[in-house]
Amino acid sequence: MIPVTPLANERPSALATEISERLNAAIREHLLSAFAPDNSKTLRSFSAPETAELLGVSGQFMRKVHAEGTLPEPEDIRGGRRYYTAQEIWDAREILEKTSRKKGRYMPRRSGEEKLQILQLMNFKGGSSKSTTSVHLAHYFALRGYRVLALDLDPQGSLTSMCGISPEIEFDGLTVYDAIRYDDPVSMADVVVQTYFPGLSIAPSRLMLSEFETESAVHSNPDQPFFTRIRNALAQVEDDFDIVLMDSPPQLGFLTIAGMAAASSLIVPLTPSMLDVSSTAQFLELAGAYMGVIEDAGASLQYDFFKFLITRDEPTDVPSQQLTSFMRALFQDRVMSATALKSTAISDATMLKQSIYEVVRSEMTRATYDRAKGSMDAVGLEVETMIHQSWGRK
Numbered sequence: 001m002i003p004v005t006p007l008a009n010e011r012p013s014a015l016a017t018e019i020s021e022r023l024n025a026a027i028r029e030h031l032l033s034a035f036a037p038d039n040s041k042t043l044r045s046f047s048a049p050e051t052a053e054l055l056g057v058s059g060q061f062m063r064k065v066h067a068e069g070t071l072p073e074p075e076d077i078r079g080g081r082r083y084y085t086a087q088e089i090w091d092a093r094e095i096l097e098k099t100s101r102k103k104g105r106y107m108p109r110r111s112g113e114e115k116l117q118i119l120q121l122m123n124f125k126g127g128s129s130k131s132t133t134s135v136h137l138a139h140y141f142a143l144r145g146y147r148v149l150a151l152d153l154d155p156q157g158s159l160t161s162m163c164g165i166s167p168e169i170e171f172d173g174l175t176v177y178d179a180i181r182y183d184d185p186v187s188m189a190d191v192v193v194q195t196y197f198p199g200l201s202i203a204p205s206r207l208m209l210s211e212f213e214t215e216s217a218v219h220s221n222p223d224q225p226f227f228t229r230i231r232n233a234l235a236q237v238e239d240d241f242d243i244v245l246m247d248s249p250p251q252l253g254f255l256t257i258a259g260m261a262a263a264s265s266l267i268v269p270l271t272p273s274m275l276d277v278s279s280t281a282q283f284l285e286l287a288g289a290y291m292g293v294i295e296d297a298g299a300s301l302q303y304d305f306f307k308f309l310i311t312r313d314e315p316t317d318v319p320s321q322q323l324t325s326f327m328r329a330l331f332q333d334r335v336m337s338a339t340a341l342k343s344t345a346i347s348d349a350t351m352l353k354q355s356i357y358e359v360v361r362s363e364m365t366r367a368t369y370d371r372a373k374g375s376m377d378a379v380g381l382e383v384e385t386m387i388h389q390s391w392g393r394k
Ligand SMILES: Nc1ncnc2c1ncn2[C@@H]1O[C@H](COP(=O)(O)OP(=O)(O)OP(=O)(O)O)[C@@H](O)[C@H]1O
Pocket: 125, 126, 127, 128, 129, 130, 131, 132, 133, 154, 158, 248, 249, 250, 311, 312, 313, 340, 341, 342, 343, 344, 346, 347, 350, 351
């Protein structure tokens, strides 16, 4: 328990500082106990059926390759059941790929001609599920053998903390800001760190990133327009990744716009409520105007896909379903077919800074888990299909 004493300060500035200090101390204690003993996030292991599904093979095939010695047994075998770490699954892809006749069957990463996919999740409506969608897509793709970079463009650092770095406590490493600032930027390769999740790296963010907004407003060197900063930073690490997922802050500032200029595709998450739909209309009006300004400045903006994703979908809620139908009627296939269902399985997982993919099925009500995971898988698969189309794959 935290001893609670009345706040001592009256002056707003001192009071705000005091509140922030108290909150940070509480968060630190809470996190330390949640992430004990080594204060770092780890990933659960995956059962044999889950592993077979991720690899796209049958259980029988797995038993066969183990028996033949093609694939080493996982370290963790309990009561005759095999449990695989994500790293073992990642390694299995490499081994199985060598034996496979179809190239890319187990290692679907991009080839030379297929360009890096830079997906931006954006909407200035707060809480439209940008960060939740970003982390679920990141985990979906990393588990399927893609090399993923999560790029956090939000100074709030939600995606950063979901990736196991707590921007409010121990983290004082380099952030995206250091790679895109105007004075003496560092190499993006120094900013990117691997996460505890095999296949997933993060370009972290913390409050400092908001300096980019201030600096861009006063920056006047035409050789370094603000909208080239993220694109150039990403170009430095391009070869290391297949897919970049950029989470945006809930505002249309320089960070979001510089992201738009770097992106190869846009996804606008949208909760089906009247307020969200009308705010999204305003957002896109503004975004369109800014895109025009960037194009006038000589940059060409081209997106492989630009889609709406319905998030926190409630199939039993009539008004929200009407709004969803309305959006589909207006924009047809601009609205993704799959939706992210509203689910306590998702909100409970995000409370623990986890995605549904990190949760063990038996720890939740199975039907709730299956529904939530099924919906996130469907969203992931649809995005994966669009990416394959961009790559010209069949
Ligand atoms: N599918 C879902 N089911 C239930 N809760 C959800 C779902 N998606 C998101 N949430 C919850 O909604 C809240 C807002 O989600 P999230 O932080 O992803 O939104 P955001 O758009 O990134 O917000 P911000 O604009 O502040 O960055 C979170 O508490 C999250 O747990």
